[in-house]
Amino acid sequence: MFQTETQRGDQGSGVSYLLLPRRNHDRGFAIAVAFNQLVEDHFHDPTTKIGKEVICLERVLNETLDGRFSGKRVNLIDLGAGNGQKAVLVLEALLRDDAQAVDYFPIDRNRYLSKYAIFKVISSRRVQPTRRDIAALLCRPNEPELVEQVATENVSLDELVAMSCDTSDHLAPIELGGVTAPNQGLDVDFVRDAAATYRAVRELGWYREGITIHCLLGRTIGNYAAQARRRFLSDLQQEMSPGDLLLLDAGLRPEPDSDSEAVPRWIRQMEKDYLVGEHFMRFEADTEGSAFQVDYDRTSKKVRYGFKRPDGSIQKMGSSYLFHASELLDTLRESGLRILCSQTSAEHPPAMSTTSPGSGCMTIVAEKPHEGSP
Ligand SMILES: C[S@@+](CC[C@H](N)C(=O)[O-])C[C@H]1O[C@@H](n2cnc3c(N)ncnc32)[C@H](O)[C@@H]1O
Numbered sequence: 001m002f003q004t005e006t007q008r009g010d011q012g013s014g015v016s017y018l019l020l021p022r023r024n025h026d027r028g029f030a031i032a033v034a035f036n037q038l039v040e041d042h043f044h045d046p047t048t049k050i051g052k053e054v055i056c057l058e059r060v061l062n063e064t065l066d067g068r069f070s071g072k073r074v075n076l077i078d079l080g081a082g083n084g085q086k087a088v089l090v091l092e093a094l095l096r097d098d099a100q101a102v103d104y105f106p107i108d109r110n111r112y113l114s115k116y117a118i119f120k121v122i123s124s125r126r127v128q129p130t131r132r133d134i135a136a137l138l139c140r141p142n143e144p145e146l147v148e149q150v151a152t153e154n155v156s157l158d159e160l161v162a163m164s165c166d167t168s169d170h171l172a173p174i175e176l177g178g179v180t181a182p183n184q185g186l187d188v189d190f191v192r193d194a195a196a197t198y199r200a201v202r203e204l205g206w207y208r209e210g211i212t213i214h215c216l217l218g219r220t221i222g223n224y225a226a227q228a229r230r231r232f233l234s235d236l237q238q239e240m241s242p243g244d245l246l247l248l249d250a251g252l253r254p255e256p257d258s259d260s261e262a263v264p265r266w267i268r269q270m271e272k273d274y275l276v277g278e279h280f281m282r283f284e285a286d287t288e289g290s291a292f293q294v295d296y297d298r299t300s301k302k303v304r305y306g307f308k309r310p311d312g313s314i315q316k317m318g319s320s321y322l323f324h325a326s327e328l329l330d331t332l333r334e335s336g337l338r339i340l341c342s343q344t345s346a347e348h349p350p351a352m353s354t355t356s357p358g359s360g361c362m363t364i365v366a367e368k369p370h371e372g373s374p
Contacts, residue, residue: 027283028112030283031110031113032083032116033158034279034280034282035082035110035280036116043085049276052345052361053086053249053363055345056344057086057090057247057363059343059363060247060341060365061089063343063365064340069094069097070098070099072100072211073210074101074102074211074212075211076212077212077215078105079197079215080216082113083113083117084106084118090213091104091124092124102180103180106121106182106185107186107200108185108187109188111165117185118137118181119137120157121179121181122174122179127177129176131147133174134150137174138150138160139166171204173205186200211245212240212245213244213245213246214240215247217247218249219249219361222302222320223318233331242370243368244367244368245367246365247365248332248366249361251323252344252362253324253360270296271294271295272294274303277294281307281317287310289310290310290315291308303319303322304319305318325342325362328362332364332366338367338369339364340367341364345360345361
């Protein structure tokens, strides 16, 4: 079946280069390969930013899934799917909770990343896909030799993504072991237009009535300005049906916002944790030899990323807002959602730890309540 471990160092060279359709050999693909590699490398390391997100996610899944999904059909909408590795955890937990079936909908503006997500989700089912499934996944129905090669050989995940990212609008469902995924992700800006995002999902034709879980993981919410965050959450709440869930994580800032001696140390460690962003942001640096920088600004409460060019000027690469835990919970409540459970990473107790500082994370499950419920 599909080999899901990425082979190091083969992007842009050797067989993967040969298999790459020229128009696809672009920056988006390079970013996707690097992002996938980073997530694979850090996923099981609890000292990393990604590893902390995974721990919090596992904890909230254990707490929330107590038979709630037994016998139910679940739509799993992955907003900013990335490489889909966290979606696999959610999916496995849902099936352990006896969900009857799961329909997976990856949404990402990087279509290569959506493709990683689809391959990861499909290959997690450990069911042999048919040649028809493979042809659909590769978006290459008219190339039986290629389909045959993929079906019979170990082709690396990077190669599969490269050869399957067609720009055609042809969308087909793949159904394996109780999970349905589309052959391509949806390329919609879910923050700018929540209504269009959900219209696109529903128009797929295999979106079914059932409980919908909206995932927004990887601290993505912090990438948006306060107004955009609030509008997004309120638009999302409008799209949700009563009983639907939002599974969200976010970065936490040093608490209390005090002058305690530990704060500067905590901040330095956090900045170090966020440095891994260079791995995929490097592809967007406009000057060779520029140095990646991360700093936490205590006034705006944002981690800021940039490249310092050799002439000393800065190429700004964006920022991530870090929340106060109660602020995030309040924001969700103000959007009309009810908090079912929340978890923070171990080194971020309310009284700030001085022994193991770092990038604190909080993961929350919130529900759209039924009318009349408290
Ligand atoms: C921080 S990564 C998180 C990936 C994944 N959820 C995880 O936790 O590993 C954010 C992802 O969301 C995508 N993304 C961010 N904002 C988006 C938007 N407004 N519309 C579509 N995709 C977006 C990015 O391309 C990226 O893959």
